[in-house]
Amino acid sequence: MGCVRVVPCLDVNNGRVVKGVGFQNLKEKGDPLLFARMYEAQGADELVFLDVGATVESRKMTLKVLEEVSSEIFIPLTAGGGIASEEDMRSVLRAGADKVSLCSAALRDPELIRRGAAVFGSQCIVISIDARRVGERWHACTHGGQRDTGIDAIDWGKRCRELGAGEILLNSIDRDGTQAGYDLELIRAMSEAVDIPVIASGGAGTREQLLEGVTRGKADAVLLASLLHDGKLTVKMIKDFFRKKGVDVPC
């Protein structure tokens, strides 16, 4: 088992960091470069930037953010939000991202995963799955969780892996921003279904809950936003706690 990664996530709209609850009610949190510097200093293992704005202008500003961050921060950067073609992938990679995160576009055109992996390598293709609980299972959703595709989220994860995805970023829509704890069943089900890393996202509110995502959910990494942005926890606090509990994390 490699080290568990602690990954801050910056939702970016028009070049500013925002965060909502249940993917709604976006609130502005500040300058992405300052957040990135702060998290790097705290010991973040990677950073994820998701452009949540729907406009071309917002996308352009996210590219600028990536340019700035990648010129001074040398940890892996993942970029997502509205990426729908190899050309989009190329533009975020050129701006400084190391991986691209695909969500709606991959559901619309699963072959995009194969094409992206062929050109840029599997390690570069992260599939973001927004899962909503439906009875005993979960459905993959799009449009910030508002549209249910009816596709089983775990089956979709397996399919992505077959198509060449290198990693799965698994978000629980039901738990997003609630700080009520992870949907551990969801994380575990995905983690056991695929042999590529799974990043857990959505719902953790405490260090104990984050740890559960790793120990019980079997996640390879934890993604955090509000908890860090609000200063409730720092990356260092989380890593120190993980280390104390016997989970290997890098310094």
Next chain:
Amino acid sequence: MVGIIDYGAGNLYSVQKALAYLGITSSLVTQAGGLDHVNAVILPGVGAFGEAAHRLEITGLNTGLERWIGENRPFLGICLGMQLLASSSEESPSAQGLGVIQGGCRPVQGTRRIHMGWNRVSHQPDLLFYGIPEKESYFYFVHGYALPAHTEGVIAVSEYGAPFAAAFRAGDLCGVQFHPEKSGKNGLRFLENWRKTWDV
């Protein structure tokens, strides 16, 4: 001047940016002739062994690099760029690497098919790791294959399910399985150390 080998695959920008941050000038080398204008070479790489080996061949870069390495000039292979030094890889059994390192690359043995993330690197005393204490020696990896830990010239190993070669050095020929350009302060330190091995 560092020549970054651009064989049309993978993401070279992060290597360029890390070198720029360190004040090391670099340029992209797309054909063997470009090697005449640089003092050191970085062979980066992501993607599959066979595809990369094929691209090195059709661009003629392979013969240029073989000559470069034969003259013992400064060379750093990163990730797939290190694996390409081997003669073969189980990833693409029919493809041929540069063959400078005897042996072949094998799949990683961990719980996941790809070893992705930070990992501890145990290194022998070597200028390349100068100033990186053992207990803080973590680097970022993204790979599905690696050279065996017992390969001759290995100066650092890491473990994912089983030990594998994390760094290799034979004179001015160096290779790392991790990504120094993405390994934060340790990675920058490593690249700076590497520069000092040839830019004297």
